[in-house]
Amino acid sequence: MIDGLGIQDLLLIVAFTLAIVFTYKTLVEKDLVRAVVYSAGQAIAYGLAFIVLMAPDLALAYVAVGVGIYSALFLLVISRTERYEKVE
Amino acid sequence: MIKDIVWIYYYASLILITFMSIYGIAVRPNLLKKIIMLSILSDTANMLAVLLGYHILSPKPPVYPGGTFSTTQFPSQEQLSTFAKYAVDPIPQVLVVTAIVIGLAVLVFLSFVAVLIYRRYGTLDMRVVSKKARHEVK
Numbered sequence: 259m260i261d262g263l264g265i266q267d268l269l270l271i272v273a274f275t276l277a278i279v280f281t282y283k284t285l286v287e288k289d290l291v292r293a294v295v296y297s298a299g300q301a302i303a304y305g306l307a308f309i310v311l312m313a314p315d316l317a318l319a320y321v322a323v324g325v326g327i328y329s330a331l332f333l334l335v336i337s338r339t340e341r342y343e344k345v346e
Numbered sequence: 347m348i349k350d351i352v353w354i355y356y357y358a359s360l361i362l363i364t365f366m367s368i369y370g371i372a373v374r375p376n377l378l379k380k381i382i383m384l385s386i387l388s389d390t391a392n393m394l395a396v397l398l399g400y401h402i403l404s405p406k407p408p409v410y411p412g413g414t415f416s417t418t419q420f421p422s423q424e425q426l427s428t429f430a431k432y433a434v435d436p437i438p439q440v441l442v443v444t445a446i447v448i449g450l451a452v453l454v455f456l457s458f459v460a461v462l463i464y465r466r467y468g469t470l471d472m473r474v475v476s477k478k479a480r481h482e483v484k
Contacts, residue, residue, distance in 0.1 A: 274359040
């Protein structure tokens, strides 16, 4: 392990890098169902970061909201409307 | 030295995610994509608030050290000073719990509006929707 860095720093680096990757995939994705799944992955990365930042109550609330309720809500909207983003 | 680089990386990654989500809200034409990027933007603001309250030296969760249910058992002086020295800041966490729930309510409302717009105009592409709406007004 690199001296001066604890396990918290390494976990935070992994979590924020995952969040960057998932946000970019959400941004460039044309299929909205896949975009919702990538957004849920970003929520998992933020939940890991909340646990490392010593906020376990926030991690409980945020993982339930970000992975469960947001995904269900957006999938409900997709089932009522259209799935693919139009390319001009 | 390496601690400073790591902390610069944390803030830079959060600011990068913020700019990516603002780009998605402003440029992407699909309304549901805008709503998804808005959820990411609010979560990033919450994460930035929690990261500002973090304690570098051996952090602990902000749990009150005394007996909470009995009023006669107060924490001692050493317990209180240890708590103030090592616990992370509880104020951003309390605010962020409220912000998560309010953001959920706002997103439910926006999704409802998106379904209504689709029923009225037959599409979620905001360029087409604004063209049709402008045509209706004339």
